[in-house]
Amino acid sequence: MSITLRKFVDRLPKMSTIKPKHKDDKGAYYEVRMTQFMQRLHRDMRPTMLWGYNGQFPGPLFDVKQGEPIQVKWMNDLPSRHILPVDLSLHGLAELPEVRTVTHLHGGVTQASSDGYPDAWFTRGFEKVGPDYEQEIYHYPNNQPAAALWYHDHAMGITRLNMYAGLAGMYIIRDEAEKTLYLPEGKYELPLIVQDRSFKPDGSLDYPRQPDDPEEGWPDPSVVPFFLGDTILVNGKVWPYAEVEPRKYRLRILNASNTRAYALYLDSEDYFYQIGTDGGLMQRTTKAKKIPMEPAERVDLIVDFTGLQGKTITLKNDLGPNADPEDRTNDIMQFRVNQPLAGKDNSNIPRKLIEIPSLKKNKVQTIRDLKLVGTTDELGRPLLLLNNKKWMDEVTEKPRLGDTEIWSFKNLTTFTHPIHIHLVRFQVLDHRPFDLDAFNETGILTFTGPATRPKSNELGWKDTIAVPSATITRVIAHFVPYAGEYVWHCHILEHEDYDMMRPFTIVDPES
Template sequence: MTLAKFVDKLPIIRTIKPKGRMDGVPYYQMRIQQFKQKLHRDLPETTVWGLEGNYPGPTIEAKKNQLIKVEWMNELPSKHLLPVDTTIHGAEPNKPRVRTVVHLHGGVVQPDSDGYPDAWFTNGYREVGPEFKKKIYDYPNMQRGTTLWYHSHAIGITRLNVYAGVAGAYIIRDPAEKRLNLPKGKYEVTLLIQDRTFNDDGSLYYPCEPKPPIPNVCPSIVSDFFGDNILVNGKVWPYLEVEPRKYRFRIVNGSNSRFYRIGLSSSQPFYQIGTDGGFLESPVIAKKILIAPGERVDVIIDFSKLRGDNIVLTNNAPSPFPRGNPVNLTTEGQIMQFRVSKYLTSYDYSTIPYRLNIIKPLYERDARLERYLTLVRETDKYGRAFLLLDDKRWDDSITIKPLLGSIEVWTLINLANSTHPIHIHLVNFQILDRQPFDVEHYKKTGKILTTGPAVLPALNERGWKDTVRANPSEITRIIMRFVPYSGLYPWHCHILEHEDHEMMRPYEIIT
C-alpha cells in the first residue's frame, strides 16, 4: 500500500503529569491499552497498543536526582494483536499470549525496577491472579540529563509488543542545562521514529510465513523486519511547520530492525549535542548521522536562512545494515518534512555553545579484566537462522559476574554478517575503538588476527553510551564501571527480532 507523504501534521507527544504522590514522591500511572488511532489521512483507524490512550505513549519528564514512581498497568485484552510464535523460548504454548513488562532504556535503576524480561505480568486472565496486573517501579534519576525511552521487554514477544505500540520517551532534565541557552519550549521536539507495514484495511501487518515450513505452526520470528512506511510520533511521513530559527530535536530510533542514516535534503548540517547518555563535550557538525535501533541523538537544526523552504529528513541506510538492500528513495529514504512556513514570533536568543559538558574518560589500566564475547550466527532446530551472544542462550548459566564498582573492558567479536546494536542494561560505557579482523581465521583457531589498525569511535560517539554498533568483521571494545547497584540485568542485541530469538543474556553484578 503506497501512502501519500507529508499530508499529516507531526503529532507533538504530550508530557504526562503525575497522578499524585506516593511515599512522598511524584507518582505516575501508565495504563497499557488497546485502542484505535488514525496513523495516516488515507488509512482507516488502526488498532494499536499504547499508553494512556496514546501511541506512542506520553513522555515522562523527571528532574535529575528526583525519585519518581511509575505504576505500569496491563489493561490489554487476552488476544494478541499480532501472530505469536510459540516455537521460540519464552513464548511457549503454556505462556499467556499477552504479557508485558516495561524497561526504561538507559535508566540507572535497581534490578526490580529494570523490566527484567522474565518479570512479565498479564491482565489477570488465565491462572494468573489480579495482583499481577501491574507493577510499581522506582526511577531515582540519579544520572546525567538525557533522552531515554521506555518500551515493552517481555521475553519472546518484545518485537511484537513494541511493534504494536508499547513505547514512549522519558526525559531527565538537569537544571544546570539552563546555562547552555539551547532551544527550548515549543522549539524543542521529540521525534520517535519507527517503521510499519499495513494491510489494506489499515491494520498492522507483521509476517507469519513459516520459513522453513513448520507443521501446524504459524511462526512470526524472522531474522529482521523492515516496514515500508516510516512513522514519526505515530504518523506516517508527517510534516512539521517551523519558524526560521534554531530547533532542538531529541531523536529516538524505536524501530525493530531498521537503521537510519539521517540527513537533510537542504544539504545543511546537524549540530549534534548529545547521544544516549547525555551531552557530548562539544557539538559535532555532521551532514549524516547513523542511528541504530535503541540509540538516541540530540541535535540542533538551524532553519534561520530557509524561510519558505520545505526540507525532508532523509535516510540512506541499507537494510539489513550495512550489507543489505539499498534504500528506496521514494519510501524509506524519506522520514518527515520540515516546512519553514511560520513567521518568526520572537528573536531567537538560543545558542549552540562551544562547550557542553566534561566527560571524564575511563582508562584501560584501571580495568579489572577484559572479556572477549562473540556475536555468532547459528541455526535453530527448525533450520531457521538465529543469533547468539557468546554462543549461549538466555537460560544458560550466567558467565558474566562483574564486581560492584569494578571497571571492565568488553571486546565484542562480531562473527555474523550484519551490525548488531548491543545494549547493556544499567551501565553507561565509553567506546574505545573498532578494528577489522579475519573472521575465518578466528572460526578455525579461536584467535584474533587483525587486518587493519584500530579506529577511534566517530566524534559523535565519544560520549556516554548504552547502545553500541558492533559491525561485522570487526572487534568493538567498550569500557564501563559497574555501578551503582548489584543484581541481575540483561544485555542484548537491540534488533528486537534478534533479542526475541535468543540474542540476549543475563549478567550479574556481585559484591
C-alpha cells in the same frame, strides 16, 4: 499486500506530557495503563488497531528533573489474545499466557527490581506473573545526567511484537547544567520517535507470520530473523511535516524500529550540530551532514533554520548506492519553514558542553571477550547467540559492584548488531576490523587494520553501540550503583527474542 500512502500530508503530532496522580515522600506517583485502541496514523488510511501506554501511540512523554525520584505503576489492561502472530515454540511460551508485558526504562539507572527484567512479566490485572516478578510499582531515582531515555515493553519472547503493536514512549531527564547552555527549548525542542511499519489495505498492522520461504516443519507462526517495514512514522504519523520558524531547533531523535537502521541527513545539505548521545550531552558539539542510528540509539541535534524562510527541508534516510528504486523509506519527515519568527532567537550552539570523566583512568578489573555468533536451531531456522549461549543457560558474566570492566564484542556474523547493556552507561574505546573468512576457517584472528577511535556520534555516554560485522568493538563500563540481575542483548528485537540476550549479575562483595 501493503498499501502505498502519500507522504507529508499529516502534521507532526506533539507528544503529550504525562502528569502525576499525586506526590508523596517517595516522589511523584504515576499510573500508566496498557490498552488496545484504534488510532488514525495517516489521513488516507483507516484507523489502526494498536496497543499503547495510556491508550496512545507513542506513549506519553515523561519529563522529569534530575534527582527527583518518581514512582510508576505499569498496568496491563490488554486482551488475552495478541493482535500479532506469536511463535509459541520459543522459550516455552506455549506454557505461558499469550499476552504478557513488563516495562523497561531504557538507559535508566534503576534497581534490578524496577529494571523490567524479561521474566518479571505480568498479565491483565496482575492475575498471573512471571518467575522474576517482584512489585507492581517501579521506582525511578532519576539520579543521572540530563538525557533522552525511552521506555518500552521487554517481555521474554514477545518484545518484538509488543513494541511493534505500539508499546514505546520517550522519557526526558533535565538538569541544571543543561540550562546554562541556552539550548533551544520549549516549542523549539522536538522529541522525535522514528519507527517503520507496514500496513494491510484495511489499515491494520502487517507483520510476517513466518520467514520468507519457510522450510517444512517450521512452526506457523514462526519468528522472523529481521523486519523492515515499508512505511516510516514519526511520533505515530506516517511521513509527517512540521511547520517551523527560521531559527534553531533541538531535535531529540530516537530510533524505535525493530530492525531498521537509519542514516539521517537533510536534503538542504545543511549540517546537524550534535550535542548528545544515548546518555546525555557530549563534551563538545560536533558537526555532521549524516548521522547513522541503529535501533534504540538516540541523538540530540540542533538544526539551524535561520535564513531559510519559505524553504521546505526533508529529513532523509540514505539507503545507499544499491537501494531499490521502489523503496520509499528514503524519507523521514518534512520541515516547512513557513512560520513567522515569534521573537529573537537567543538560543545557542555551544562549542563546549559538559565535562565527562574518562573511564580509561579507572583501574580495569576484568576484560571480557564476548562473541556475537550465528547458527541454526534444531529446525534449521536462523539462531543468533551471544557467546554461543542461550537465554536459559547459566549466567557467565558476573561483574562485582564497583568494578570497571572492558567488554570486547567480536562480531562473527555478516551484519551489524546494536548491543545494549542494562543499568550502566559506557564509553566506546575503539573498533578494529579483522578477517572474518580467515577466522571462520582457522580460528585465528587476523586484523585487517588498526583500531579506530569512536565515531563522532559514539562519543560521550552510550548505552547502545553498533558492532559492525568482522569487527571487534570495545566498551568500558563502571558497574555501579546497584547489585542484582540485569541483561545485555542485541537491540534488533527479532534477535533479542531469539536468542540474542543474556542475563548478567552484578555481585555485591559485601553481601
